[in-house]
Amino acid sequence: MPQNLFPLDSTKTFPEQEHVGHNRWHPDIPPVHTVQPGDSFRIDCREWFDGDIHNDDSADDIRDAPLNKVHALSGPFRIEGAKPGDLLIVDILDVGPIPQEEGPLAGQGWGYTGIFAKKNGGSFLTDQFPDAYKAVWDFKGQTATSRHIPGVSFTGIIHPGLMGTAPSHELLNTWNQREAALIATDPERVPPLALPPEPDHAILGTLTGADFDRVASEGARTAPPRENGGNQDIKNLSKGTRVFYPVFVDGANFSVGDLHFSQGDGEITFCGGIEMGGFIDVHVDIIKDGMAKYGVSENAIFMPGNVEPNYSQWLAFSGTSVTLEGEQRYLDSQLAYQRACLHAIDYLTTFGWSPEQAYLLLGAAPIEGRFSGVVDIPNACATVYLPTEIFDIDIRPGAGEPPRIDPGIGAPRSSFA
16 A cells, blocks of 8 residues: 555544645645655545534535635645646546544545535525535445435445645736636625635645735635646546646645545536545656646646446436526526536436435436537537436336335425524
């Protein structure tokens, strides 16, 4: 087993650990370790809310989730010899839940999916689902089941939701300026258009005093994907994946976190993957001057892993760029994907699942989401593919009456007063 360079004690909070990670992007956050090109090592990762979400039948913790705390990232790791303009190669050798532990932390035999309330982050379908909901999933090997969404089980594509390199000061300034300009277009919007720097709940490794205060006031939030990779939430970054990240600072300063047991394309409930703590084994290397050599200046590229569920039968739902009110939009692929998701949700309710259960399932199960047509004016077409094998009943259309499932206790709900 590779040496664990970032061990986590499950009895302690993230800031209490021997090695303290971070939850903001900034080039001045000190690295926790220096590794050599060609090294392989293990990294423990804490679930993105550091234990604030519980294995129970209430969604109050999702409703009140402290977004200023996320993400709990392990790192940064300095790669000796990496320089701006290089490409950092990261191979995912293995990834999984917290090994051989059962307990109160997500990753200790269980994980969760949440629909975030519109007043606290929102989701892809936040206007249709403005309240908070939660589903807890139990792990058995690589299979997930939930008491909150009975009648389904599936093999998870275990992956990190967030990996990336540190930005330069210039790139960080670009992020903050362009996102501030976006916020200024509608500063009172709910949910907000972007998340500006926020010192409250900032975790910045070993920084203290004036340096901590400065970096906390400048550090970019980790919620979105950006030029450095970041929170891309790509479900196919599974075991066997190779990722090429742009390097913007000496040493690259690589960090990782936000592990998911499974996820559907788009992570559409916002907390849409099955969130968990766990471990990831990586191998790192460098391509000198790789950014210019391959034209990779503002994006990560990757070769997907070869460990995926072997589902062969799918039921797909399409959507077009027409609003629920019947307004035509021009080639709006985002809207088309929302409509495809809503069509899938409506369909699943005919078998007994509630809309919220169906929505949570689309966020957690390994569904496929695709932009299928983007040139046929005025309608974009997007599609959602559901693997039929994950259901205990036959959900395919047929001549008889649709079979019904017992929805059980349902998905816990919590709303703001």
